[in-house]
Amino acid sequence: MNGTLDTIPIRFHPLPGEALDSWLDAYAHRLQVRTKDILALAGLQLEHHPALREMFGLRPWTPAHHPEDFAALSAVTGVAVDVLGGMTLARYNGRLLTIDHRSGQRTRGDWWHRTRPSRFCPGCLTDNAGRWPLSWRLPWSFACVTHKCLLVDNCPRCTRPARLNWSLRIRPVPGFCRRPRLSTEPAPSEAGTSRCLGDLRRAATVSLPQDGRVLAAQERVDGLIAEILDAVGTGDADHRPPSLGRLQDLDASARAALAAIHFSSELPLHARDLLVELKVTDPRTLREDQSHGGSQPLQARSMAFAMAVATHMLRNGLDELQPDTTRWLLTTAHGVRKNEAIPTAGKILTRWDRATPELQGVLLKELASTLQPHERLRYRTASPRPSAPARGTAIERSRKVPTCLWRGIALPLTPPGLFGRLPIGFRVALSRMVLAVGSGTTQEEARRLLFNYDPAGLGLQYSAMTSKLQRSGHLDQVLSAVTQLADHLDEHNSPIDYARRRAQFLNADLDWQALAQFYDAVGRTRPAPPEQRLLRVRLIERLTGTHPRFLMPPMNLAGAHVHVYERAGLRLHADVSDHLDDQASRLLQQAGINEPIRWEPPQDWINLATCDLPGPAPDGIPTARLWTAVRSGDGVEAIASQLSTSIEHIRLTAERHPLPTGKSPTSCAPKIPRNRTPTTKELQELIAQGLSNRNIAKALGYSNTFVRRLLCERGLTSAFLSGGQRSIHIDPNHLRHEYEVKHRTYAAIAESMGVSTHTIRARAAELGIVSRKDSREDHPLAQLGGPDDFPPAVWDTFTGKGAETRVRRLLLITALPTSTIAAAARSLNITPCNVHATMKKLERAAGTTLFRRSTKGMTTNLTPAGEVFAHAIRESLSRVDAARTTSDTSQARTKGAAEQTANFTHELAEAP
Ligand SMILES: [Zn+2]
Ligand SMILES: [Zn+2]
Numbered sequence: 001m002n003g004t005l006d007t008i009p010i011r012f013h014p015l016p017g018e019a020l021d022s023w024l025d026a027y028a029h030r031l032q033v034r035t036k037d038i039l040a041l042a043g044l045q046l047e048h049h050p051a052l053r054e055m056f057g058l059r060p061w062t063p064a065h066h067p068e069d070f071a072a073l074s075a076v077t078g079v080a081v082d083v084l085g086g087m088t089l090a091r092y093n094g095r096l097l098t099i100d101h102r103s104g105q106r107t108r109g110d111w112w113h114r115t116r117p118s119r120f121c122p123g124c125l126t127d128n129a130g131r132w133p134l135s136w137r138l139p140w141s142f143a144c145v146t147h148k149c150l151l152v153d154n155c156p157r158c159t160r161p162a163r164l165n166w167s168l169r170i171r172p173v174p175g176f177c178r179r180p181r182l183s184t185e186p187a188p189s190e191a192g193t194s195r196c197l198g199d200l201r202r203a204a205t206v207s208l209p210q211d212g213r214v215l216a217a218q219e220r221v222d223g224l225i226a227e228i229l230d231a232v233g234t235g236d237a238d239h240r241p242p243s244l245g246r247l248q249d250l251d252a253s254a255r256a257a258l259a260a261i262h263f264s265s266e267l268p269l270h271a272r273d274l275l276v277e278l279k280v281t282d283p284r285t286l287r288e289d290q291s292h293g294g295s296q297p298l299q300a301r302s303m304a305f306a307m308a309v310a311t312h313m314l315r316n317g318l319d320e321l322q323p324d325t326t327r328w329l330l331t332t333a334h335g336v337r338k339n340e341a342i343p344t345a346g347k348i349l350t351r352w353d354r355a356t357p358e359l360q361g362v363l364l365k366e367l368a369s370t371l372q373p374h375e376r377l378r379y380r381t382a383s384p385r386p387s388a389p390a391r392g393t394a395i396e397r398s399r400k401v402p403t404c405l406w407r408g409i410a411l412p413l414t415p416p417g418l419f420g421r422l423p424i425g426f427r428v429a430l431s432r433m434v435l436a437v438g439s440g441t442t443q444e445e446a447r448r449l450l451f452n453y454d455p456a457g458l459g460l461q462y463s464a465m466t467s468k469l470q471r472s473g474h475l476d477q478v479l480s481a482v483t484q485l486a487d488h489l490d491e492h493n494s495p496i497d498y499a500r501r502r503a504q505f506l507n508a509d510l511d512w513q514a515l516a517q518f519y520d521a522v523g524r525t526r527p528a529p530p531e532q533r534l535l536r537v538r539l540i541e542r543l544t545g546t547h548p549r550f551l552m553p554p555m556n557l558a559g560a561h562v563h564v565y566e567r568a569g570l571r572l573h574a575d576v577s578d579h580l581d582d583q584a585s586r587l588l589q590q591a592g593i594n595e596p597i598r599w600e601p602p603q604d605w606i607n608l609a610t611c612d613l614p615g616p617a618p619d620g621i622p623t624a625r626l627w628t629a630v631r632s633g634d635g636v637e638a639i640a641s642q643l644s645t646s647i648e649h650i651r652l653t654a655e656r657h658p659l660p661t662g663k664s665p666t667s668c669a670p671k672i673p674r675n676r677t678p679t680t681k682e683l684q685e686l687i688a689q690g691l692s693n694r695n696i697a698k699a700l701g702y703s704n705t706f707v708r709r710l711l712c713e714r715g716l717t718s719a720f721l722s723g724g725q726r727s728i729h730i731d732p733n734h735l736r737h738e739y740e741v742k743h744r745t746y747a748a749i750a751e752s753m754g755v756s757t758h759t760i761r762a763r764a765a766e767l768g769i770v771s772r773k774d775s776r777e778d779h780p781l782a783q784l785g786g787p788d789d790f791p792p793a794v795w796d797t798f799t800g801k802g803a804e805t806r807v808r809r810l811l812l813i814t815a816l817p818t819s820t821i822a823a824a825a826r827s828l829n830i831t832p833c834n835v836h837a838t839m840k841k842l843e844r845a846a847g848t849t850l851f852r853r854s855t856k857g858m859t860t861n862l863t864p865a866g867e868v869f870a871h872a873i874r875e876s877l878s879r880v881d882a883a884r885t886t887s888d889t890s891q892a893r894t895k896g897a898a899e900q901t902a903n904f905t906h907e908l909a910e911a912p
Helices: 020-031 035-041 050-058 067-077 081-085 122-127 213-233 242-263 269-277 283-290 300-313 323-332 345-351 357-370 373-378 393-398 407-413 424-436 443-450 462-471 475-492 498-505 512-521 529-544 560-570 574-590 623-631 636-642 647-656 680-688 693-700 704-713 717-721 725-729 732-741 746-753 757-766 792-797 803-814 821-828 832-846 864-887 897-910
Strands: 851-854 857-862
Touching (some): 242 300, 242 323, 345 357, 373 424, 393 475, 407 424, 407 647, 498 529, 512 574, 529 560, 529 574, 560 636, 680 693, 746 757, 832 857, 857 864
16 A cells, blocks of 8 residues: 555554554554554654654654654544553653653663563453553563463463564564564464464463452552552642552562562562462572573563562551561562671662652661661661661751750760769760761761861770660660751751851860959959869860860860869859850850850750650759758769769759859858957948958958848948948949940959949949940950050050950960961961951951951061051050059959969960
């Protein structure tokens, strides 16, 4: 036949579900022409049409990428275009398979290529005159539910897979093998054909029991596919029908079953029954089907076995996996090495990579008890939905976690006594666990993220701690709590960037000047060097969350010092604690960091109801009882047993509720009265000098209580109870000048006038003086005069928070032999950033350029203006130092301010 017709006179309709190639072959057979001729009738010349060759000639399952061709075919055959479109594998596209339109290749599901030849049912071929349903091309078609048999893989005559390629150049005979005839075969009876022509309808089949598992599995799969196609029909392209997930899980489990039979000779009962049903006497038969590296078409019996095992495992859904089968697939599917009894989570996920995340999660949960604690965290087996680790999570989360997990959070997670009296190492381990949750980071990396140096040798034996937890039976609860905490941190974030704090403040120093002033103002003895060191590392702990035990040597505390530190923490007074917070906040402000000083996640981030935690809840110790116990001078162990809780619980409560001021263990102990009681006249004189109750007690060497009682007895009480009486000694103009013009602090003014800070503050309030919020530091030059007595630039330079520190730094860095900021930072032991900020601040205060610029930026070399400026401030500083030495007459002080200043300078220059 040549040329084209408007329409073929004989109509020939496709069967429901028939494949396009089958229908075209049958049509050609009916017309006694070649299949090619049918296409030619529609004007489709394959020779000149590569896309069509591909579509009809080489890959009959390829979807139509040229709708107009289908339109032409529809015009001559009278079959609707959408019916024709539904006869190719395009019907499944986007759901059961994905076809790359450019290459025409399927891109998902590597079983597709292994079933390309298509299995078949001889019974169906007989019933339908050799016509071929499209569904036989699906990899999951392995049995015929109508004829209750396995599908057949090969032609009975040439034993090759049937229907591999589609030739258009022959006159097709439906139901017969049309592979090219093998040269070894005898010549066919029908002259002129070069085809095998084996009768596929006569192929032997394996019959299956009506109520057997294989047919049930095929019905389950068919049902799922029908649901998926229905869902496609609804047109919602983004919606993933749940049946697709179920099929995916069956598919993945079936693959695991094939691997399992390959590696294991110990089959569970169900699998052995299946082999009987499939009439396979030796499991090795199935193994041989598998042993071609996946290049051979997958035999129907293997697919039937695998799918039936999968259907059995998942028959009650994900909530209730069939245990025997699941265990078999999990423990043997990995089977790479014989000695590997427990598969790692990673291998499980690789093996089950086609499963839905839900099934993967359920399997990981099944495995949890056999996994290493670190893996359980990485794969989140304690969460409702375990999953594969995502890289990078730990780095992000390390910004939100302190080196030692927050004391209040760690407390309920720490079995009392299990990690000794001071479980700070365990707190580090807990922080590392938080980093491990859902993250691909190794243990080593997690440790590096929490420390700014290699903490080897600090006895941080992470795995020893987790196994200790495991032995004590608390591992599950702790892992669950840590996972919840990590999830909440990811979701809600932390207001503190701990990574930045660690980078900037691990060597932070106290402002010793401010500290000394604070001690003087509250009338305490200034701390001695050992105590100073403890205060400094306490400041660092507050800023960075790093316990001084884990600071970089030589800053770290070791051995007995750690316990001294903890003991001091227990007895730290509220006012000292507040002062440390002030200093911390000043450092943060200087670094331009707008964060709270300290923070702890809320307790409800860990659901205590779902995990029965080993340690006590953080609240629950009445502070009054704690303070009484602490004041009694008992050790922390005794206090803990007295209040029947853990030592850490006591420490935490003390940290949250420091001892109220003025009732230190020493001050509340009555002092032994002197042999002579002061006379009323002596007391009146002291009052006239403007001394406060406390200062009178100090001057006389009596306790505050004793002095108060004494004054009461002598009728001098009113003077001390009101606190306002001192106002008569205070000149309002003087107070205003000192505070508002000279920018002195209340504490410094009180000190110079010999009255209490409280009195000054109350008087200032009466006078309506607006308190400054920005600084609690006295103006360093105030003792020498007011703003009018100094050049404005010099006065301004000494004004504001940390001004004196900056000025002293300037003198130190300009004296260095090199002029880079990096060198200055090294010598001051602060960050280059900090040095740079200090220099900029100085320039702003001085209102001119003080430092020379090189091509690389700022240097520490002074400009001529800088030289003049440095000279002026050097002079001012030496006057300040001299004034401090001479004006310092307080007997209570153990150290002169000059010495303090010298120490301070020394600290700056030589701090570790
Ligand atoms: Zn059949
Ligand atoms: Zn054949």
